[in-house]
Amino acid sequence: MYKKIIWPLVIGSAFVLSLLFVSGFIVSIVISGNDDTAQTETEMDMEIPESEPAEDMPPDGASDILVLGDSIGFGVGDEENLGIGERYLNLLDDDSETGKTVTNISVPGFESSQLASLIESDEYSASISSAELIILSIGGNDLNNLNLEDTATLTLAFDETLNIYKENLTFILSEIRSINPDAQLAIIGLYNPYSDDAPQNAPFLLEWNHETRLIVNSDVGFAYIPTYELFDYHLDEYLSPDDFHPNGTGYQAIAEILFRILN
Amino acid sequence: MIALIRNEVMKMLWKKKMPLILGLLLIFVSLLSYGQNYAYERNIEQFEAESGTAAFxxxxxxxxxxxxxxxxxxxxxxxxxxxxxxxxxxxxxxxxxxxxxxxxTPTAAKFNVSFAEQGIILFIPLLIAILAADLVSNEFSRKTIKILLTRAVPRWKILLSKYIALLIMTTLLVFIIGLTTTLVSYLFFQEWGFSEPIVTGFTLFEGTLNSDSTILIPRYQYTLLIYSLVWFVSIIVASITLLISVIVDTSASAIGILMAALIGGQFLQFFLSDWELVKYFFVTNLDLTRYLTGSYQPVEGMSLNFSITILSVWAIGSIAISFIVFNRRDVLV
The missing domain is CATH 1.10.287 (Helix Hairpins)
Structure with a gap:
């Protein structure tokens, strides 16, 4: 009796399930996309933004402060969504009405290599060439994406990442200089959001900042903005709830030190 | 023909293998979901202890x-x-x-997908191997092959019925894996989570992962997609196991050979990742689900379509060789 029931059950369910799986399988192939169509689609998409900024640029191009780089430049974590650029401008405006504007083309998550290719693409050359002050924040993601397993591999990986970063930074700075020979550049140094949890990693960060500083010192129009010491003693006050990005107070502190160094 | 297939399905069902496979599955799934739940609760506790706030x-x-x-x-x-x-x-x-x-929050829908993602390289092929390895070789080692072959049916029909029975059982097994992971993990997590949206549809563009064409679909559809891929992979593994089972005489060596191929393939992939030929090996292509989750390092020239093609070629090749070998094989008493 039992044997009589199980056979139709097995064959029936196997049939239904096969149909289900085959259809799911076909859908997966369609979703994950034939590479050729995906490519043409993206290429078409890519063409539009390329022409757009060129048209939009001239009115915006007159902005005086340009913020370039990663999430710190973008202002992630800032409750008032001002970021370093706007906060710096507010400090300037306290002294005198300047009527200057800020353009922020930072992309959260950017690594130095991505910024290098963005600058190489000439997409934002107009913004760069018209800017008076360029605030640059980069490198944090390079360093943060290192997979820290043990000390030996970490040192190796760190050295490699640092070398790539140095090349990229040199390239970015020289490229910006060739587009705009007069602008003042401010490079935001890295702070250590993990100084409570992992104090043993601090030497790496210090070496990183030191190398950045050496590159930045190669030109009089470049300023290095240290944030390490600033954050080290005020981690609780300056970090946003994600424990990585600064909060409004943190950004204000960076903007103030920037203001003090440049003026 | 249908009687033959039915006979083969019954043979597979009444052997001790099915309880063994189900037992293995249950043990692993329970351990993993318990572990995941434990880790999640620990994390929350730790977070609360550190931040000092009452609730996460x-x-x-x-x-x-x-x-x-x-x-x-x-x-x-x-x-x-x-x-x-x-x-x-x-x-x-x-x-x-x-x-x-x-x-x-861990949910049953998340767990069954991540189980499939992790298991698709080794654990699920292993279960399939247990199911399929003694399909033909057992008939040889127990000498029952003589009785089968003395019937007035051509040899290819016998092998075909075995293969179809294997496909039926593989399909059921994939469904059972999905069902077990979902139900057992629900017992631990108390969350279904099947209607949560998830992002999928990553494409490769100029060698880097592209999230521009991604779409948002509910979890239950996503689970179905993932298990369809698992099903495809299982059928490929079943076909290759059939070949091994036809060639060797005992089911132990059949399982051994398949295990060696699976594990050795992982090593190859790890050590010789620069070597062009590695990507034509079937083990390298088993991990189909990563193309949907987008969690992978793009390898030059490897995409979902590529992997599916390679796997299909392996399966069709194995079936063809199995039939040729089985037809020509001398059966000595």
Whole structure:
């Protein structure tokens, strides 16, 4: 009796399930996309933004402060969504009405290599060439994406990442200089959001900042903005709830030190 | 023919293998879901202890992330396709906030997918191997092959009925894996989570992972997609196991050979990743689900279509050789 029931059950369910799986399988192939169509689609998409900024640029191009780089430049974590650029401008405006504007083309998550290719693409050359002050924040993601397993591999990986970063930074700075020979550049140094949890990693960060500083010192129009010491003693006050990005107070502190160094 | 297939299915069902496979599955799934639940609760406790606040405030973090994304989406300097992918993430986060679901809570829907993702390389092929390895070789080692072959049916029909029976059982097994992982993990997590949205549809563009063409689908559809891929892989593994089972005489060596191929293939992939030929080996291509999750390092020239083609070629080749070998094989008493 039992044997009589199980056979139709097995064959029936196997049939239904096969149909289900085959259809799911076909859908997966369609979703994950034939590479050729995906490519043409993206290429078409890519063409539009390329022409757009060129048209939009001239009115915006007159902005005086340009913020370039990663999430710190973008202002992630800032409750008032001002970021370093706007906060710096507010400090300037306290002294005198300047009527200057800020353009922020930072992309959260950017690594130095991505910024290098963005600058190489000439997409934002107009913004760069018209800017008076360029605030640059980069490198944090390079360093943060290192997979820290043990000390030996970490040192190796760190050295490699640092070398790539140095090349990229040199390239970015020289490229910006060739587009705009007069602008003042401010490079935001890295702070250590993990100084409570992992104090043993601090030497790496210090070496990183030191190398950045050496590159930045190669030109009089470049300023290095240290944030390490600033954050080290005020981690609780300056970090946003994600424990990585600064909060409004943190950004204000960076903007103030920037203001003090440049003026 | 149908009688033959039925006979083969019954043979597979009444042997001790099925309880063995189910037992293995149950043990692993229970251990894994218990472990995941434990780790999750520990994390929450640790977080609460560190932050000093009474309750883990995921809503604050999610809302903050959401407002950042919205801000970014409004930035006119962001290219259109990046904005589309940001908008999808906004939509996803909005769902979590509206429905009051913590995005990182373990759910049954998440667990069955991650089990399939992890198991597709080794564990699921292994279960299939247990199912399929003694299909033909056992008939030889127990000398029952003589009785089968003395019937007035051509040899190819016998092998074909065995193969079809194997496909039926493989299909059922994949379903059982999905069902067990879902039910057992639900017991631990107490959350289904099948209607949560998830992002999929990553494509490769110029060698890097591209999230521009991603789409948002509910979890149950996603689970179905993942298990369809698992099903495909299982059928490929079953076909290859059939070949091994036809060639060797005992089921122990059949399982051994398949295990060696699977594990050795992982080593090859690890040590010789630069070597061009490795990507034509079937083990390298088993991990199909990663193409849907987008969690992989793109390898030059490897895509879902490529992997499916390679696997199909392996399976069709194995079936062809199996039939030729089985037809010509001398059966000595």
């Amino acid at each position: 405030n995921w809503e604050g973090l999610t809302t903050q992330r959401l407002s950042e994304l919205e801000e970014r989406s409004q930035n006119e300097f962001i290219p259109e396709e990046v904005r589309a992918s940001i908008d999808r993430e906004i939509e996803q986060l909005n769902y979590f906030i509206e429905n009051d679901i913590n995005p990182v």
